[in-house]
Amino acid sequence: xxxxxxxxxxxxxxxxxxxxxxxxxxxxxxxxxxxxxxxxxxxxxxxxxxxxxxxxxxxxxxxxxxxxxxxxxxxxxxxxxxxxxxxxxxxxxxxxxxxxxxxxxxxxxxxxxxxxxxxxxxxxxxxxxxxxxxxxxxxxxxxxxxxxxxxxxxxxxxxxxxxxxxxxxxxxxxxxxxxxxxxxxxxxxxxxxxxxxxxxxxxxxxxxxxxxxxxxxxxxxxxxxxxxxxxxx
Amino acid sequence: xxxxxxxxxxxxxxxxxxxxxxxxxxxxxxxxxxxxxxxxxxxxxxxxxxxxxxxxxxxxxxxxxxxxxxxxxxxxxxxxxxxxxxxxxxxxxxxxxxxxxxxxxxxxxxxxxxxxxxxxxxxxxxxxxxxxxxxxxxxxxxxxxxxxxxxxxxxxxxxxxxxxxxxxxxxxxxxxxxxxxxxxxxxxxxxxxxxxxxxxxxxxxxxxxxxxxxxxxxxxxxxxxxxxxxxxx
DNA sequence: AAGTGGTCTAGACCACTCC
DNA sequence: GAGTGGTCTAGACCACTTA
Numbered sequence: 001x002x003x004x005x006x007x008x009x010x011x012x013x014x015x016x017x018x019x020x021x022x023x024x025x026x027x028x029x030x031x032x033x034x035x036x037x038x039x040x041x042x043x044x045x046x047x048x049x050x051x052x053x054x055x056x057x058x059x060x061x062x063x064x065x066x067x068x069x070x071x072x073x074x075x076x077x078x079x080x081x082x083x084x085x086x087x088x089x090x091x092x093x094x095x096x097x098x099x100x101x102x103x104x105x106x107x108x109x110x111x112x113x114x115x116x117x118x119x120x121x122x123x124x125x126x127x128x129x130x131x132x133x134x135x136x137x138x139x140x141x142x143x144x145x146x147x148x149x150x151x152x153x154x155x156x157x158x159x160x161x162x163x164x165x166x167x168x169x170x171x172x173x174x175x176x177x178x179x180x181x182x183x184x185x186x187x188x189x190x191x192x193x194x195x196x197x198x199x200x201x202x203x204x205x206x207x208x209x210x211x212x213x214x215x216x217x218x219x220x221x222x223x224x225x226x227x228x229x230x231x232x233x
Numbered sequence: 234x235x236x237x238x239x240x241x242x243x244x245x246x247x248x249x250x251x252x253x254x255x256x257x258x259x260x261x262x263x264x265x266x267x268x269x270x271x272x273x274x275x276x277x278x279x280x281x282x283x284x285x286x287x288x289x290x291x292x293x294x295x296x297x298x299x300x301x302x303x304x305x306x307x308x309x310x311x312x313x314x315x316x317x318x319x320x321x322x323x324x325x326x327x328x329x330x331x332x333x334x335x336x337x338x339x340x341x342x343x344x345x346x347x348x349x350x351x352x353x354x355x356x357x358x359x360x361x362x363x364x365x366x367x368x369x370x371x372x373x374x375x376x377x378x379x380x381x382x383x384x385x386x387x388x389x390x391x392x393x394x395x396x397x398x399x400x401x402x403x404x405x406x407x408x409x410x411x412x413x414x415x416x417x418x419x420x421x422x423x424x425x426x427x428x429x430x431x432x433x434x435x436x437x438x439x440x441x442x443x444x445x446x447x448x449x450x451x452x453x454x455x456x457x458x459x460x461x462x463x464x465x466x
Numbered sequence: 467a468a469g470t471g472g473t474c475t476a477g478a479c480c481a482c483t484c485c
Numbered sequence: 486g487a488g489t490g491g492t493c494t495a496g497a498c499c500a501c502t503t504a
Contacts (some may be wrong), residue, residue, distance in 0.1 A: 044474060183434040
């Protein structure tokens with residue numbers, strides 16, 4: 001059986017994956033250069049480059065100029081998490097979405113929020129607490145601080161018609177940020193808001209978002225018991 | 234002020250990001266075609282293509298043949314989670330890594346594991362329970378089921394010298410799988426293994442991995458209290 | 467049917483890094 | 486200094502989708 005030419009980048013990628021899985025190329029070993037593979041597969045070097053570049057992005061290959069390309073010795077599993085709008089997440093499950101503003105004040109943030117947001121000690125921030133419900137049942141409790149100096153328009157918004165989550169995505173699109181996932185033990189306050197028992201494990205997402213180096217908002221989402229976040233690789 | 238030519242794909246991407254952030258191109262709107270942008274920026278269409286393709290991968294743009302390219306209306310935040318080897322994670326924090334096998338048996342899995350793994354009702358699987366410690370303190374408890382029909386070599390392995398986590402990554406590289414993150418309330422058994430109180434929230438990662446359509450292993454990782462998983466965007 | 471993005475090519479030059 | 490991957494180009498054809 002003679003191998004057919006491998007002329008498109010997906011086929012090249014599959015073949016490389018196959019060779020790694022079949023131990024033709026072992027973890028830590030160098031694989032042939034782009035030019036050699038292009039000759040072997042009967043395609044252009046750019047095609048091989050695209051295939052290998054994406055495998056390197058996935059953490060499967062390790063590439064360095066001059067050194068060459070090797071199979072990653074300690075493969076990192078790289079999962080991609082999609083974090084949708086809360087409204088989309090709830091309505092995507094066929095449930096009715098609703099948000100209720102529990103608190104809207106301008107106040108001095110607690111020290112840990114101030115540290116995350118890097119604001120001066122005397123800076124007052126907008127503080128919003130919102131409960132999102134799915135089909136009437138508490139879904140997630142949002143505790144958010146916004147820097148009005150970075151987003152002045154926020155001071156005029158009541159968040160009656162639109163939730164803070166949606167308003168910010170619409171008003172401040174495509175910023176950078178960091179995410180921290182963890183678990184907490186519910187306090188009496190959280191138990192009361194989410195309508196669950198005190199002392200149960202809750203899934204938490206802390207997010208801080210920046211634009212042009214300035215921190216816009218810092219938010220903690222505390223999900224209802226049993227919440228799961230899923231992804232595939 | 235005259236705009237300089239934008240000739241490399243990263244500069245093109247930055248400029249597109251800038252225009253979206255500056256509301257030159259608004260969510261839901263079409264942006265110019267690749268050919269027009271290439272002319273405007275003074276670069277090749279392939280350069281624009283690479284920039285726009287990656288933005289589409291990130292969920293920022295929505296591209297369709299014939300229709301064109303538009304700014305995503307409901308931007309999904311897409312976070313990338315790196316899930317390293319447990320050893321690397323612990324040693325990366327400068328702590329001593331150690332694993333202890335608490336259980337190694339061949340048994341009938343509980344129904345939920347059997348459902349996840351799609352094995353016949355009478356199939357016996359290898360069951361491993363392992364505690365991983367960081368600097369002597371419990372770090373994560375691993376409860377794993379392995380299908381020996383898919384990975385026959387596993388029956389000969391004692392996991393004394395190498396942890397199940399590392400063995401599988403080394404033996405079965407680069408497979409597909411799905412991940413579920415959640416929070417649980419610690420049971421007495423988990424509290425005892427992890428050396429924490431009963432009834433606290435613990436971060437949990439459930440993972441099922443496949444190769445060639447067959448399910449290799451299903452694992453639950455229960456992390457110590459206070460564990461955080463972090464990523465940036 | 468036509469227009470858009472998706473891809474491939476052959477060649478070239480550049481940037482980085484190891485020797 | 487030399488060799489590798491990283492990128493850009495100009496052109497071409499293809500695949501998909503919408504009008």
